[in-house]
Amino acid sequence: MEPILEARGLVKRFGRVTALDNCDFELYPGEILGVIGDNGAGKSTLIKSLSGAEIPDEGEVFLEGEAVNFSSPIDARKAGIETVYQTLAMSPALAIADNMFMGREIRKKGLIGQLFRKLDHSGMQKIAHEKLTDLGIMTIQNINQAVETLSGGQRQGVAVARAAAFGSKVIIMDEPTAALGVKESRRVLDLILDVKSRGIPIILISHNMPHVFEVSDRIHVHRLGRRLCVIKPDDFSMSDAVAFMTGAKKPPSEFVGTA
Amino acid sequence: MVANATDETHSEVESDHNGIIRKFHHLLHQTPALVPLIVLSLSIMVFGLLLGSKFFSPFALTLILQQVQIVGIVGAAQTLVILTAGIDLSVGAIMVFSSVIMGQFTFRYGLPPSVAVACGLLCGSLIGCINGWLVAKMKLPPFIVTLGMWQIALAANFLYSANETIRSQDIAAEAPLLQLFGTKFNIGGAVFTVGVIFMVCLVLFLAYVLKHTAWGRHVYAVGDDREAAGLSGVNVNFTLVSVYTIAGLICAFAGWALIGRIGSVSPTSGQLANIESITAVVIGGISLFGGRGSILGMFFGALIVGVFSLGLRLMGADAQWTYLLIGTLIIVAVALDQWIRKVAS
Numbered sequence: 101m102e103p104i105l106e107a108r109g110l111v112k113r114f115g116r117v118t119a120l121d122n123c124d125f126e127l128y129p130g131e132i133l134g135v136i137g138d139n140g141a142g143k144s145t146l147i148k149s150l151s152g153a154e155i156p157d158e159g160e161v162f163l164e165g166e167a168v169n170f171s172s173p174i175d176a177r178k179a180g181i182e183t184v185y186q187t188l189a190m191s192p193a194l195a196i197a198d199n200m201f202m203g204r205e206i207r208k209k210g211l212i213g214q215l216f217r218k219l220d221h222s223g224m225q226k227i228a229h230e231k232l233t234d235l236g237i238m239t240i241q242n243i244n245q246a247v248e249t250l251s252g253g254q255r256q257g258v259a260v261a262r263a264a265a266f267g268s269k270v271i272i273m274d275e276p277t278a279a280l281g282v283k284e285s286r287r288v289l290d291l292i293l294d295v296k297s298r299g300i301p302i303i304l305i306s307h308n309m310p311h312v313f314e315v316s317d318r319i320h321v322h323r324l325g326r327r328l329c330v331i332k333p334d335d336f337s338m339s340d341a342v343a344f345m346t347g348a349k350k351p352p353s354e355f356v357g358t359a
Numbered sequence: 360m361v362a363n364a365t366d367e368t369h370s371e372v373e374s375d376h377n378g379i380i381r382k383f384h385h386l387l388h389q390t391p392a393l394v395p396l397i398v399l400s401l402s403i404m405v406f407g408l409l410l411g412s413k414f415f416s417p418f419a420l421t422l423i424l425q426q427v428q429i430v431g432i433v434g435a436a437q438t439l440v441i442l443t444a445g446i447d448l449s450v451g452a453i454m455v456f457s458s459v460i461m462g463q464f465t466f467r468y469g470l471p472p473s474v475a476v477a478c479g480l481l482c483g484s485l486i487g488c489i490n491g492w493l494v495a496k497m498k499l500p501p502f503i504v505t506l507g508m509w510q511i512a513l514a515a516n517f518l519y520s521a522n523e524t525i526r527s528q529d530i531a532a533e534a535p536l537l538q539l540f541g542t543k544f545n546i547g548g549a550v551f552t553v554g555v556i557f558m559v560c561l562v563l564f565l566a567y568v569l570k571h572t573a574w575g576r577h578v579y580a581v582g583d584d585r586e587a588a589g590l591s592g593v594n595v596n597f598t599l600v601s602v603y604t605i606a607g608l609i610c611a612f613a614g615w616a617l618i619g620r621i622g623s624v625s626p627t628s629g630q631l632a633n634i635e636s637i638t639a640v641v642i643g644g645i646s647l648f649g650g651r652g653s654i655l656g657m658f659f660g661a662l663i664v665g666v667f668s669l670g671l672r673l674m675g676a677d678a679q680w681t682y683l684l685i686g687t688l689i690i691v692a693v694a695l696d697q698w699i700r701k702v703a704s
Contacts, residue, residue: 173590185590187586187590189586189590190584191579191587191591191650192583192584194576194579194580198576202577202588202592202593203588203593204592205573216567217571218571219576221571
């Protein structure tokens, strides 16, 4: 099977620090790929290179086999890669529907839309409502409610729904459960599995081993700016994974480098 | 048992009480212009009762509109900038400098007034554009940028005009277009000027743009959280530069209206416009932290100041009472904003 998103030989330097050192990466269609690594291992630089937030110094990124050069997150989004940022990137004072359509608003049809550039508020609200109901997070009573009035889990739900609504090819999630309690994490993990069942592959970056091991199909272990190994959660224990990540233990040679 | 029962009723009453406060909180959250509208209505009623027909007449009420037209127009510019979590201290200076350019280009160089007006509007937009570029691209704090621009524009205004006033009679005789905004018309005792109509139309137009266009939503998003807006696909730099440019253009229009209001072109006029516009914005319930509030609130805020000034003057009170009350209103408005921003958990 062809990887849907692939990176070859990525290098990124910040002054004297090499954040990515000839790093490879593959994401296959329909899978959840966990990405783990110690702080400073360069996993966020890797993710940023894939989502257009950083431009790698060397190396290539391929989306569906074609080389792509993203110069901003907006480029990556246009190509079908959506990112759910740890900060969620939402405007707290604005309504749910406003946030879901921020930067890609729908205008009314006809003269009112073209000449007066009037937005189709009701149309956008309807779509937002559908998407949230679709993912089973419509415990929210009012789609016009400001995002800041939602709980942490609900906000995460809206951010995931936004990504799922527009991310046609790949969804990247950065620490989606980091700020959540046990119950809310559960809902978000279910949401991730639900999105996967719709056939959209997901890259999940997390420090939470139980969460990564629970939902991932494969786990990319990042160490010292490159991919150390890719493991299947069934083959290794969480403590093995932590040991690989920190360098306390070497992974068996057959897992090193490739999938 | 008895103690339990009282406890329950007590907590019920409490939750009911909380429910009302929460509803009120929610309502304010949804319609931030509500408080200034209530204050405005109350103050008109109080002054109407105290002063009778002296205050409650079409003439007096439309006089208020005339007196607040400059602050209202400049306040519209200030609103746009403050919604992006910025502040524009140069609004008054841009206004005066633009009006001086309109006057001097006509009288010093003999340009047709229409061309001179166009040059004035262009100059205002240009200064605004520089402000916007410095804020967006150079990432300088808006307070510092516009503090500097205030001094620069004001100094340029005095240097260029050589501190010279163009007399009202000369303008009326040679270039009446410059006084266009002062044109009055009378409808049953109510006196309207072109400037007043312009202010009302501008506020309504911007209210539409801010609510119903993508650009308007982006203004709010940038003010709410610049980083988040950028990540969700808003062109932050374009939004900021366009906001400051349009603010500059509106200030230049205010400069044109200023000529209509005072008749002459004076480089020393309109010195308080920046403070007065910020006052209108704050009393209007617009958050100085950006992203919250409505331009209608600013309009009501400007009117509240106008009602207080005229009402107290008609009562023969010392003008300082107006400032004292306005000062109190500012502090109350900001306290209210803090409360609105605090979300009930």
